[in-house]
Amino acid sequence: MIESSMAIFVLLGSFFVFILIRFPIAYAVALSSILCLLYQGLPLTTVAQQMVKGISSFSLMAVPFFITMGYLMGSGGISEKLIALANACVGWMRGGMAMVNIVSSYFFGGISGSAAADTASLGSIMIPMMVEQGYDDDFATAVTVTSSCEGLLVPPSHNMVIYATTAGGVSIGSLFLAGYLPAAILAGTLMVGSYIISIKRNYPKGDKFNLLNLFKQIAHSFWALAAVLIVVVGVVGGVFTATESAAIAVFYSLIVSVFIYRGMTWKGVWKVLDQCVNTLSIVLILISTSSIFGFLLTRLNVPSLAAKAILGLTDNTIILALLLNLILLVLGVIMDMAPIILIATPILLPIATSIGISPIQFGIMMILNCGIGLLTPPVGSVLFIGSAVGEVSIERLVKAILPFYLLMIITLLLLTFIPAISLYLPSVFM
Template sequence: MTANTMAIAVLLVSFFVMILLRFPIAYAVALSSIFCLTYQGIPLNTVAQQMVKGISSFSLMAVPFFITMGVLMGTGGISEKLLDLADACVGWMTGGLAMVNIVASYFFGGISGSASADTASLGSLEIPMMVDRGYDVDFATAVTIASSVEGMLVPPSHNMVIYATTAGGISIGALFLAGYLPGAVLAISLMVGSYVISLKRHYPKGEPFSVKILFKQLTTSLWALLSILIVVVGVVAGIFTATESAAIAVIYSLFVSLYIYKGVTWKGVWTCLNSCIDTLSIVLILISTSSVFGYCLTRLHVPDLAANLITGVSDNPVVIAILLNIILLVLGCIMDMAPIILISTPILLPIAQSIGIDPVQYGILLVLNCGIGLLTPPVGAVLFIGSAIAHRPIEKVVVAMVPFYCMMIIALLCVTFVPEVSLCIPKLFGYVQTGAGILASMG
């Protein structure tokens, strides 16, 4: 066994052993990197250098602003407004509250960009409401958890910023635009599953559809929805950078939460900022330690080895695409999103490009796979949040999640093999010229 192979073994074996021992992800990533560098005789000041380098990107300055915007809007009375808007849109359907749950998550995703925030904010309102209307508590919890993934696809999303920074040369505006249709495809898939279950179990409909009520709720929610326009339109039109638009959106969110909806006080703002600091510190620690891990992988030529390994299994682009999805899903089940993005992107993105997947499309696939992983045992952070809100055992919720796992996989396959789902809107705005897709690469 060569020294390079031994170093890879030290890195990966120590990492997965610590994961199995329930070490925090940041510790597992950092310690395994230190073990690897020590084995190779590389000075440990390299660790500090790579950690600083990992968080020194200008683009990453947008991350704390997006997190702050999400927390401010999420605690400023926005959740109730978006629920009312969603109810006016789809509440009249069979299983109306399940549909409302899913559509509200799509709206809320444009504000929070976080599956955990979506589940925590909307779940505390939606789950009790659905149970009171006669819905099974496990079904209500499963719908809430599954729909939270939409929030990671609908811009603005700080995970897309991290991916763009890691991949290099990818427009954040293109990624923002690329998330809308996949988010809608996922929402429609979940709505179809919910409709079938609701029909079978005779869950109730809501009030009949009313254009007047819809217009009223749209007017009330307009202030919240404008925050999304500030970010997305500002970036796409080239008026602001992602960082500048995020900073402006924070000021706007503060104004709306304090003076329009009056859902938060100045004292509450400090509480929000403390929450942001907690979240940001976790994200930055994960990014910095993952940068060291990524340095080790690159130094050991793991991307080339992984490419040879995957293409050695099959040279069929469809098979390779399915393998990439499986790898990302498995990683999503055991790791947080930021480390997955930072560690896997240099390895898997070149493989994806070799079979005709555009980097923008791959970014959406990466986020969607990791989002599904967040709902899946053994780690499944969002799964635990939803179960805690509903006061239900994890195993009961997982059983109720099975139909939604199936619908999410269908949406994932659609995004994988129909590139236009991700790329048609970025193409309209001139961000993407390529992207023939996997099936075209076979011809």
């Protein structure tokens, strides 16, 4: 028992030390795992075996395809069309450009699946546009970075694929469907907050609502939005697997970007593929090194020990659900999204299911928790991207985001205590 406890201490203690001294997360995971293996006297060949095993999954083949699809569509000239569509829907309201920003993120999230891509692509257009129309630059940037988290929930999201693979036995199609309503509720709460702030600061309204213009913009955006339909309808309808749908979506995105919208040349395609390889290499390294870490957690019985420890604190399911969210929020402050999903899922999912939280619902909760983490210093990547794009200091931006943090926490609590928000669509269509 003492031997096992010391091995756990070596694994987790060294991991957090490496995190605190700002090691890259993949190195921190790998080195702490190697130290634990050495302490236990296990052969280092286990490292190579588990790394290969971690990425030898058919489901994970969807991840590079979805990343490529997001880059192709994001660079193919569709951002302006989605902004125009959102403007036709909600631009007439007080603070209309903030509403356009939020709704654009919902549409764009279904194409990129990435909060960082959303912030970089839409932010470079929306933030200068909002500032020009009289909005404060910190408010415009805060709206951009917080609404980008909708893209994590709206399918197709490669983070959902990573969660489904890590959780084991969770339907990717059900997860895709489960994200729509939570993302819509997140968008709604952000719009309410933006509307209140816009009234207080007397931000301008847009043009009056025009039904004919709305239909016109829907027609212009049809080819972009159809990519999402191909993936979701194909997977939910059982026409093809998530991996097959992702491959088809990449081919479709290439045709739309180059030949229909003509926002990209063949030279641009090669540049996009280069960006995809860079991103994918990071994701696959994280998955492979986390596989070693997960192997050791399981071997040392950490998930069951953690479950007993947490469940031993109280038998109140409400407090336990809040505690799960608190753990994920704290992890989000010090770690990036993919490592949290890979490391925390095997530990926290059994606790969630023991108090009646469905694996699908917990997956949505985890993704939103991680999304909030992307907006918090010191490692909030989306926060830093927004600061750079909006040319706003981190201090000013965090201050501007404070009311939006509250709105996102409210949305998180709704998802936690009203399971139907996440589970209704999967129960109907799956």
